[in-house]
Structure formats: structure tokens, C-alpha cells
Amino acid sequence: MFSAFSTHSLNTSFAFSRFPEAIPTSWTSSRTVFPFSETTRRMKELLPISSTAIISPPPGVRIFLGGESVSIQLEVVDVAIPENANIILGHSHFIKTVEDLYEVMVTTNPNLKFGIAFNEASGPCLIRHEGNDEELVNQAIETAKKIGAGHTFVIYIRGGYPINILNQIKNVQEVCRIYTATANPLQVIVGITSQGRAVLGVVDGYSPKGVEGDEDKRKRHAFLREITKYKK
Known part of the structure; x- marks a missing residue:
């Protein structure tokens, strides 16, 4: 899903498909990149919840970068988490990642059971893997394959x-970022281009249902x- 207020670089057929009255006559070309401030103002006038309005894009979205049209598809990947396990999902930049992560795991907690998979992004583009638990290694490989992002x-x-x-x-030299660390139900939002796949974000668990009170704090x-x- 895309925020209505981040669609200023998308073509008008997507950004305003549900709000055609927001398009000025000068914006009728599907290749127009329209001003963000004006887009925001018009969408706020049309939508009752101005700061959180969401528009669902079609299966394929085209954006324009430097005058070039680029097609992006979105995919939601449901991630399986084995019983009594947690997942850590991140981005790294070198084939040495699997060995260094393995070393971190065994030296930090020798009793920890784990499986690691890493999607190589150049050369043979293999899923590299390590670990000390066959079930967790196999699940890591399967999840890395489903996400498919280099x-x-x-x-x-x-x-x-x-x-x-x-x-x-985080202190491993190759690690660039951590997307999530969780045991919650997990979905990964993947963007797909002609070059490959990218992790755009994650849905970690569920949305808030309220604000904690005194009893919730005690618990x-x-x-x-x-x-x-x-804690002691």
C-alpha cells in the first residue's frame, strides 16, 4: 500500500484514480510529475483522515525517475516462524556475511540454536547458509528464497x-541494517523491478488496539x- 501523500512521483492514473477531481487540468498527462505541496493540499481536501489516508495501487505501478518510466510490482510475503523461535531479518553486503554471523552467534551464546541464510546478489547469486540446527537452517533458506531480495x-x-x-x-562489518527481530506473525513487503527484488518494509504483528493503563503497566x-x- 502507498500513502496518498507519497505518490507525487507516480503517474496520475494511479495517484488520483480514485480522486479524479483532485487533478488540475494542467496535470492530465499520465507522465506529469506534479508538485508535492499541491498534491498534498488537494488530497487533504478530499480525504477525511488527511495524514493517514491510504490508496491501494494496482498490481503494477509505474514511476518516473529522471524521465524514464520504471515498472514496480508489489508482493506481500508471509513469513513462517517455527514454534518457540524468533526471526531476525536484515540487509548485508558481502559473501562473508554468513561466516561472520555464524561466528557472532556461537561466541555470544554457545547454547543458542540457529539457522542463517543469505541471498548473494552478484556472481552465482546463491543462497548461502550456515547454522547448527537443521530445521532452522532449512526454514531460513526457504524464507530467503521466498523473499528473494539480494x-x-x-x-x-x-x-x-x-x-x-x-x-x-549490528556490529558485524557487513551488516547494513536490520528490518525486524520478532516472533510475531510477519509479512515482508517486496518491490519487484526488471532487475530484481527489494525489501520495502515489514508488517510486524498487529496494529495497536488501545493505550495501556495502570493494570497493563503492572502486567x-x-x-x-x-x-x-x-529485570531484578
């Missing part, structure tokens, strides 16, 4: 939590101290 890495862990190892992973404090042992 230089993306997937780590499944069991017997520990991401908080135990996340800083060490949160108790959970941290009695269950996870993070």
Missing part, C-alpha cells in the same frame, strides 16, 4: 531472544521480571 539475510533462533544478540549482529513490569528475567 543481500537480504534471515536468521532463525531458538533458546534465546533477539535482544541477546542483536547488538552483536508489563511483572512479565519482564517474572518471565524473561531481564
